[in-house]
Amino acid sequence: MYLCGIIKEMFSQSEENYLKAIYHLEIVSSKGVTTNAIAKKLETKASSVTDMVQKLSEKELIIYKKYQGVTLTVFGKKTAANIVRKHRLWEVFLVEKLNFSWDEVHDVAEQLEHIKSQKLIQELDSFLGFPTHDPHGDPIPDDKGNLKTIEKSLLSTLAKNESGICVGVIDSSSEFLQFLDKKGITLGKQITVLEKEDFDDSVSILINDKKLSISQKIATNLFVKKR
Amino acid sequence: MYLCGIIKEMFSQSEENYLKAIYHLEIVSSKGVTTNAIAKKLETKASSVTDMVQKLSEKELIIYKKYQGVTLTVFGKKTAANIVRKHRLWEVFLVEKLNFSWDEVHDVAEQLEHIKSQKLIQELDSFLGFPTHDPHGDPIPDDKGNLKTIEKSLLSTLAKNESGICVGVIDSSSEFLQFLDKKGITLGKQITVLEKEDFDDSVSILINDKKLSISQKIATNLFVKKR
DNA sequence: AATAATTTTTAGTCTTGACTAAATATTGTT
DNA sequence: AACAATATTTAGTCAAGACTAAAAATTATT
Structure with a gap:
């Protein structure tokens, strides 16, 4: 008993979660992603990561050399981007159509991102009007896995009297x-x-026509687009 | 590494599939649902069913006596109805909002029905305008698990000159x-x-102002509401 | 009622994806 | 360069959920 009919490439939820984690870690680290980093991100043990990483490597989703960390292959990156795409589209859906607030969407999107259906995600994209960013401002990869980032700056980098969105x-x-x-x-x-x-x-800062004091912690976690 | 945070009762996808199968079989059979019937429905083996049935019994979702088949408990029936509710609401969504046709929805709904979120299903229900039937005409259980069936008849039972919807x-x-x-x-x-x-x-029959000949097989698989 | 056919259960195995503990590499420090 | 600290891998387990083959119970047939 299992789903999975005609579909070209099918990965388990667990495999998809690893791919996504590696994808996110690569964006930050730029060099090989370590076993430990993955373990921390997924709240699992390094030994479990080693197991999975070997499997993903056999499936040509990542390049893995013992003790050297991993890198996504082109195929792996595309697959991962597609999961992120689904995640973020669902987040938009939840906020725009189902009255979720931006702090409530993550757990549900985490589940929805694993639903397998080409048509579903295409139609959802169209239904939502082809959004480019999710409710947290993160870019939504297109169906080829590409994402166009806008130039954004941390609020903390703005000078006095500068403003941004x-x-x-x-x-x-x-x-x-x-x-x-x-x-x-x-x-x-x-x-x-x-x-x-x-x-x-x-x-x-001035926001909503009101003056507000913002701690350093907040200012270094908020992106604005300068203008 | 696993989802499942605060939520009251959580069952695995596999457990949910068994519950749903038993729920559907009970509607037809009215007496105890046999191991074999479940196996056939889920395209699995009888021995696998026995294993799972013992587990569901321990969790008080079903009554199980060796060699006697199973019956859903009140709790089990409510749980199963909720899965069916989710399945059918998602089907409505796919057809009404995402341009799926009624023959395309099943596989995707089969996946979506396992998503865990109270709020999601409530909001979806509301977003869809509280539908009472899915795209195949099957009733959608309410949030307490009750479903109101309309009196429907097989097309084959209509007499000459009778008509129905x-x-x-x-x-x-x-x-x-x-x-x-x-x-x-x-x-x-x-x-x-x-x-x-x-x-x-x-x-x-007369339909769409055209005369059509319908085989017995079709006539015994189509429900109409007499009028 | 006895036996045959069928259904159901048990026992043992397999795969996936996790874990712990131990072994091995790598990196950092003096 | 040698040792300590840290990171990674290996080896061996475990639970869930499936499977096969064999045993046991039920049902059907004579």
Whole structure:
């Protein structure tokens, strides 16, 4: 008893989760992704990672040399990008159509991203109007796995009197997102830096026509598009 | 590494598939559902069924006495109805929002029905306008697991000159559904019996202002609501 | 009622994906 | 260069869920 009919390439949920983790880690690390890094990201043990990494390597999704970490192959990267694409499209769906807030979508999208159906994802994309970014401002890969990133800067890098549009976050934990909500900070909002405090790196900003003081921690987790 | 956070009761996909199978079989059989019947429905082996049935029994989802078949407990029935509810709501979504035809929805809904999220299913229900029937005319259980069936009759039971509205099918294989599509037979269409042939039990019907001859096999797989 | 046919269960095996503990590589430090 | 610390892999287990083959129970047939 198992799903999987005609479909060209099928990977297990577990394999997909590993691919996605490696994909995300590669973006940051730029060189080989270590076993330990994967283990930490997936909250599993290094030995389990070694097992899986050998399997993914046999399936030509990654390049793996013992003790050397892994790199996605072109095929692996495309596969991973497709999972990320699904994840982010579902997030858009949940927020735009089903009244989820941006801090509630992650767990559900984590499940939905594993649904296998070409048509489903194509139609969903079209139904949502071909969105380019998810509710956290992260770019949605196109159906070839390419993503166009916009030039975004951390709020902390803005100079006094500069302003920008809020376009994303680094930390997308629900705690942080709920905190932003409480402060009235959401995607698309204009933010102007009124003052930068040297002694604690906090910034004073203008948003929603109100003055707000923002800690360094917040300012280094919020992306804006300069203008 | 596994999902499953706060949620009250969590069952594996496999457990859910068994529950659903037993639920469907109970509707037909009315008495205890046999191991073999479950095996056939799930295209698995009887020995595998025995294993799972013992597990479900321990979890109080079913009553199981060796060699006696199984019955859903109240809890089990509610759980199963909820899976069916999710399956059918997703089918409605696929057809109404994502341009799937009624013969394409099953495999995808089979996957989507296992997504765990209270809010998701509530919001989906609301987004779809609280539908009562899926694209095949099957009733959608409410959030307490109750379903109100409408009185429907097989087309084959209609007398000459009687008419009814097409409200459902027994066989929901894509072959049958595509055949119906080709003949212009869809849910909601009015059908009038013009003639009944005794020697092969075929019926001559009026639909879409056209006369059509329908074999016995079709007539015994199509539900209408008499009027 | 006895035997044959069928159904169901048990016992043992396999695969996937996790784990622990031990062994081996690599890296960092003096 | 040698040793310590850390990272990685190997070897051996485990649970879930499937399987086959054999045993046991039930049902059907005479």
